[in-house]
Amino acid sequence: MKHKKRSWTGGDVALNIFFVILSLITLYPFYYVVIESFSNAVANAQHVPYLLPYVFDTTGYESVFGDSAFYQALLVSLFVTLVGTAVNMALSVTGAYVLSKKHLAGRNFFLTLILFTMLFSGGLVPTYLNIKNLHLINNIWCMILPSAISTYYLIIMKNYFVSLPPTMEEAAKIDGANSFTILVRIVLPISKPFIATFFLFYAVERWNEWYNAVLYISQKSLQPLQIYLREMLTSMSSQLAAQAQAAMAQTTKVLASTVQMACIVITMVPILCVYPFVQKHFVKGVMIGGIKE
Amino acid sequence: MAQKNRNRLLKRLRNDSLLYIMFIPVLAWYLIFCYVPMTGIVLAFKNFKFDGGIWGSPWVGIRNFRKMLRDRDFLQAVRNTLIIGIGGIVFQMPCAIALAILINEVKGKWNKKIYQTIVTFPHFISWVVLAGILTSLFGNSGIINQILSKIGLPQLDLLTNAKAFRGFIWGSNIWKEIGWDSIIYIAAITSIDPGLYEAAEVDGANRLQKIWHITLPGIRSTIVIMLILAIGQLLTNGRFDQIFNLYSPTVYRTADTIDTYIFRETFTKGSLNFGYSTAIGLFKSVIGVVLISTSNWVATKVGEQGLF
Numbered sequence: 001m002k003h004k005k006r007s008w009t010g011g012d013v014a015l016n017i018f019f020v021i022l023s024l025i026t027l028y029p030f031y032y033v034v035i036e037s038f039s040n041a042v043a044n045a046q047h048v049p050y051l052l053p054y055v056f057d058t059t060g061y062e063s064v065f066g067d068s069a070f071y072q073a074l075l076v077s078l079f080v081t082l083v084g085t086a087v088n089m090a091l092s093v094t095g096a097y098v099l100s101k102k103h104l105a106g107r108n109f110f111l112t113l114i115l116f117t118m119l120f121s122g123g124l125v126p127t128y129l130n131i132k133n134l135h136l137i138n139n140i141w142c143m144i145l146p147s148a149i150s151t152y153y154l155i156i157m158k159n160y161f162v163s164l165p166p167t168m169e170e171a172a173k174i175d176g177a178n179s180f181t182i183l184v185r186i187v188l189p190i191s192k193p194f195i196a197t198f199f200l201f202y203a204v205e206r207w208n209e210w211y212n213a214v215l216y217i218s219q220k221s222l223q224p225l226q227i228y229l230r231e232m233l234t235s236m237s238s239q240l241a242a243q244a245q246a247a248m249a250q251t252t253k254v255l256a257s258t259v260q261m262a263c264i265v266i267t268m269v270p271i272l273c274v275y276p277f278v279q280k281h282f283v284k285g286v287m288i289g290g291i292k293e
Numbered sequence: 294m295a296q297k298n299r300n301r302l303l304k305r306l307r308n309d310s311l312l313y314i315m316f317i318p319v320l321a322w323y324l325i326f327c328y329v330p331m332t333g334i335v336l337a338f339k340n341f342k343f344d345g346g347i348w349g350s351p352w353v354g355i356r357n358f359r360k361m362l363r364d365r366d367f368l369q370a371v372r373n374t375l376i377i378g379i380g381g382i383v384f385q386m387p388c389a390i391a392l393a394i395l396i397n398e399v400k401g402k403w404n405k406k407i408y409q410t411i412v413t414f415p416h417f418i419s420w421v422v423l424a425g426i427l428t429s430l431f432g433n434s435g436i437i438n439q440i441l442s443k444i445g446l447p448q449l450d451l452l453t454n455a456k457a458f459r460g461f462i463w464g465s466n467i468w469k470e471i472g473w474d475s476i477i478y479i480a481a482i483t484s485i486d487p488g489l490y491e492a493a494e495v496d497g498a499n500r501l502q503k504i505w506h507i508t509l510p511g512i513r514s515t516i517v518i519m520l521i522l523a524i525g526q527l528l529t530n531g532r533f534d535q536i537f538n539l540y541s542p543t544v545y546r547t548a549d550t551i552d553t554y555i556f557r558e559t560f561t562k563g564s565l566n567f568g569y570s571t572a573i574g575l576f577k578s579v580i581g582v583v584l585i586s587t588s589n590w591v592a593t594k595v596g597e598q599g600l601f
Contacts, residue, residue, distance in 0.1 A: 095319035117327040123574025126333025208419035
């Protein structure tokens with residue numbers, strides 16, 4: 001939309017003030033966690049650090065980095081994110097590509113089969129028993145395979161492939177290229193930004209994975225970072241709930257919260273680092289979602 | 294020539310067979326991870342025994358469903374799911390639409406981009422992390438209560454107070470998702486014909502009039518579609534992640550939803566009454582299908598484009 005260059009009116013000023021405040025409300029909780037993660041018991045007893053850090057104490061981070069279980073959880077999360085996203089992409093891209101071929105016999109049947117799963121599912125218990133029968137309980141693949149395809153993303157990808165101009169593919173076909181070669185050599189290269197969007201969506205989901213781990217993982221060595229953090233948060237807060245030893249807890253409590261905050265920051269860091277640069281891809285992904293076949 | 298045609302046909306078939314081969318893993322995934330569990334729904338009509346498994350357990354007819362209707366905790370969970378879900382739509386959707394309109398009104402490409410980047414950020418953080426952050430802010434020993442007690446004001450109890458918890462759930466979800474939700478409306482606004490705004494300007498319309506008479510009608514069909522989606526997912530999208538990571542027994546009364554209830558009934562009560570949990574799950578799925586089909590039907594009736 002073209003705007004004539006005009007000076008800011010009172011409304012514009014108010015609008016920008018509103019957005020600055022909204023931005024602060026959005027970011028403050030994250031900022032608070034960061035300053036709290038560098039705090040310690042002594043500083044917290046003296047001040048309420050809500051705006052500026054009073055100390056720069058890395059004890060919280062040291063105790064997280066000193067825990068061997070943390071590295072184990074980090075490894076699990078990295079594996080699930082890397083391998084899981086690869087599996088996500090391989091299945092979603094091939095599925096979407098095949099279903100984008102309108103001439104394919106049985107295509108409507110397959111589409112219905114897939115769309116139905118968005119409406120109806122077996123529910124928690126049958127799903128759990130299924131995973132159990134597949135011997136995926138306490139198996140790292142239980143965080144990868146059950147969520148290997150997001151039907152929603154697959155359908156958006158399919159719609160995108162349908163919208164691609166068919167001329168290039170036809171030319172390659174006449175040259176004798178098969179479907180797989182066409183997908184890898186022609187369709188994927190011209191869809192790079194689009195594919196990148198879904199790669200990022202999946203990667204964030206895998207990094208944030210915790211639900212399958214809660215359901216199917218009880219073995220400590222297989223817990224991802226999100227569960228490591230969750231256990232740290234819940235075990236310490238339930239200790240706090242029993243506020244019997246109030247005085248004694250005073251010192252340990254603050255320290256515990258510092259460790260918790262440090263762990264929260266570490267868990268967010270990968271997303272924090274990548275997000276500002278890839279945000280436009282995410283926005284694009286949502287917009288593409290609006291396209292219908 | 295005929296030979297060539299036949300060759301071409303053979304080649305096409307061979308290429309198609311490759312497509313089918315490529316599709317096998319995808320199809321297998323849907324069968325194994327979506328359709329096999331659906332067969333497990335028979336458990337809803339059985340009394341699950343571990344040694345019998347899904348197929349060897351004895352049939353009990355509709356006993357599990359009878360129990361459901363007498364189960365006060367379950368009925369409360371249904372009520373909570375509906376209240377939290379409907380409240381979520383009523384409070385969150387207008388916020389997202391308003392945000393989209395306001396972002397669109399911001400002049401300057403850069404501030405627009407920065408604001409949008411910032412408000413969308415919390416969407417990408419998991420509820421595990423956010424629950425930790427929100428507890429450190431709003432918890433009984435959180436920063437807000439520390440400040441309140443310093444300046445001598447009464448304590449604010451949102452997380453363990455059954456009366457306030459739903460509000461907290463709505464509020465924190467708006468905080469997390471408003472930026473993300475608004476993207477789709479922003480996309481709809483950018484596709485409105487700029488000529489309409491220019492014409493309105495010539496007619497002397499002010500900003501608010503343009504928003505009311507052009508922007509809002511221009512995104513009406515998007516709003517309707519999002520509303521349908523939201524209503525259809527009232528039960529299925531039970532905000533499990535959010536509530537599961539934030540709630541505690543003191544707020545079960547107002548915050549326990551169907552999903553969290555099934556989870557506890559299945560895994561933490563120790564009763565391992567899998568048949569009963571499956572029955573509740575089936576109830577939820579069936580109502581969910583009915584809801585989404587109905588809202589879609591209504592949408593097409595009122596002249597909007599439906600989902601399917």
